[in-house]
Amino acid sequence: METEGAVGSIDAEEGKGASATASDDSGDVILSGSVQAGKKSLLLALTTNGVTVHEVQAGEKVKDSSLNLDLPWCEVITAETSGEGGKSKFSIHFMQYQKDRKLRHKSLTLTSQDIEPRKWADAIQTQCQQVSGRPKNLFVIINPIGGNGKGSQMYHKSVAPMFKLAGCQTTVVETEKSKHALEIGETRDFTGFDGIISVGGDGLYQEILQGYLVQLQKAAGVNLNDIDEEFVKPKIPFCLIPAGSSNGIVRYTNDNVRDAETSALRVIRGETHPTSIITIHEPGKFIGISGLAVGVGAMTDFMKRCDELRWMGKSRYGYGMLRMFVKKKRRFRMQMEYLLDGEPSPIVKTEGAQGDTESLEIKTGWHQHDIDDKPYVGATLSTFSVKDMPECTVIDPFSCSGDLMVDTGCSNMGIIKYALMFEGKKINGPIPNIEFIKGAVGVRFKVIQDPSETDENVSQARAREREMEHYLYVDGEVVQMEGLEVEARLKNDFVSMFGCIASQLRTPQNAS
Numbered sequence: 001m002e003t004e005g006a007v008g009s010i011d012a013e014e015g016k017g018a019s020a021t022a023s024d025d026s027g028d029v030i031l032s033g034s035v036q037a038g039k040k041s042l043l044l045a046l047t048t049n050g051v052t053v054h055e056v057q058a059g060e061k062v063k064d065s066s067l068n069l070d071l072p073w074c075e076v077i078t079a080e081t082s083g084e085g086g087k088s089k090f091s092i093h094f095m096q097y098q099k100d101r102k103l104r105h106k107s108l109t110l111t112s113q114d115i116e117p118r119k120w121a122d123a124i125q126t127q128c129q130q131v132s133g134r135p136k137n138l139f140v141i142i143n144p145i146g147g148n149g150k151g152s153q154m155y156h157k158s159v160a161p162m163f164k165l166a167g168c169q170t171t172v173v174e175t176e177k178s179k180h181a182l183e184i185g186e187t188r189d190f191t192g193f194d195g196i197i198s199v200g201g202d203g204l205y206q207e208i209l210q211g212y213l214v215q216l217q218k219a220a221g222v223n224l225n226d227i228d229e230e231f232v233k234p235k236i237p238f239c240l241i242p243a244g245s246s247n248g249i250v251r252y253t254n255d256n257v258r259d260a261e262t263s264a265l266r267v268i269r270g271e272t273h274p275t276s277i278i279t280i281h282e283p284g285k286f287i288g289i290s291g292l293a294v295g296v297g298a299m300t301d302f303m304k305r306c307d308e309l310r311w312m313g314k315s316r317y318g319y320g321m322l323r324m325f326v327k328k329k330r331r332f333r334m335q336m337e338y339l340l341d342g343e344p345s346p347i348v349k350t351e352g353a354q355g356d357t358e359s360l361e362i363k364t365g366w367h368q369h370d371i372d373d374k375p376y377v378g379a380t381l382s383t384f385s386v387k388d389m390p391e392c393t394v395i396d397p398f399s400c401s402g403d404l405m406v407d408t409g410c411s412n413m414g415i416i417k418y419a420l421m422f423e424g425k426k427i428n429g430p431i432p433n434i435e436f437i438k439g440a441v442g443v444r445f446k447v448i449q450d451p452s453e454t455d456e457n458v459s460q461a462r463a464r465e466r467e468m469e470h471y472l473y474v475d476g477e478v479v480q481m482e483g484l485e486v487e488a489r490l491k492n493d494f495v496s497m498f499g500c501i502a503s504q505l506r507t508p509q510n511a512s
């Protein structure tokens, strides 16, 4: 078996591994009987709900046996026969949660006297094939230089064996140059795939997402340059396997876990949730799509500097952060307006009596952000919402509402607190000079430059600042604008993502 070495297994002799207990509501029985795991006797039942295993001693069920299992079908990966002529044993492959919320592949090898191993394995495989949302054909894109440059190696070692075991076919493509994923997204025919798996960081996901969405809009005749056009939603769900530097989206969509095997098993589990995207436009011109956040100011400067220091590897982020702490942050003037969720449609166009476009009536729900003519340091619209829980902070990408964060001169301590908040730490009280506008679904930034300044009559440092006013931060990358004005709109419930609701946010209704 190709996965050997990468798998965990339940050792019947030592009784390690599984710890789940069987529930009473097990569904209708498909197949049940006595099986052996080494010297232990077990009762195995395949029901319409899943697989239950009970250790039995002297005809009695052992209550707290580490071999007891109660697995829904979505957590059973497959079954296979082995031994002489494939007839003497069968193994059940499944996924199991660890205490640290990671998912791990486990297997339980059993022998059976009454029912042929092949019959058990066939019945399990049949049920696995019917798991709702489990993909059969995946498109995998790998950034071989993302993070510490081990994406490809990691994929083939920890992820590919899981997909193979689950019977998912894969088409694997490695990017060969910067922005290659964007090109692939725009040109590749994705017909027949039921999952797009991005092995890299947030930047790779942003590129494949944008490329694919652009392809879809062009095919549907959507005018990308018109911000008010309704975008066509993708039907194929996405998944990120962490192989980048920060891997924010992976963590937020995986219950605070950044782990390749967990992400792969989540794909096999088949659970998806809708996430939002942000469309970004200069006046009359499409700039791009964000899957995480778009902003101006300090974050842009930080990312641009880190990008210029890419040769330093992952340590560029630490160095960039230190540099940001000691240097004075760029301040700039801008007009900022924002839209809030649940308010009337931002722009309602009502055609005039004669159908002439001149008499369009435009109602807007835009709110002017007012900071008494003070300069800004940064502002970011995110596709997720920051939830303040009693013990921690949770970033919720499945909230279908965004947040607008405005920085008007936060201290270094404030930045540290802000960063800790994204790591899930509880922050007591507000962070001075950081404002959160909850439920923001749109923002307009218009940077105001001093007309008396030109690149010729200012210092080199100021000229660089003026140049940076033309840059945006998009999902960990920097994007240059032609002008100084940009509009970003959140499109809720837009892209399906393999993952799970953060455990702190689970309710009986959304429990998974």
Ligand SMILES: Nc1ncnc2c1ncn2[C@@H]1O[C@H](COP(=O)(O)OP(=O)(O)OP(=O)(O)O)[C@@H](O)[C@H]1O
Pocket: 143, 144, 145, 146, 147, 175, 176, 177, 178, 179, 180, 199, 200, 201, 202, 203, 204, 205, 207, 243, 244, 245, 246, 247, 248, 475, 476, 477
């Ligand atoms: N083969 C390649 N050669 C050069 N650049 C590449 C290649 N493949 C992808 N890139 C570029 O790498 C950049 C970053 O990718 P990615 O997001 O995967 O990693 P990261 O920046 O390390 O992680 P994160 O975004 O999570 O911080 C993107 O701008 C992408 O265009």
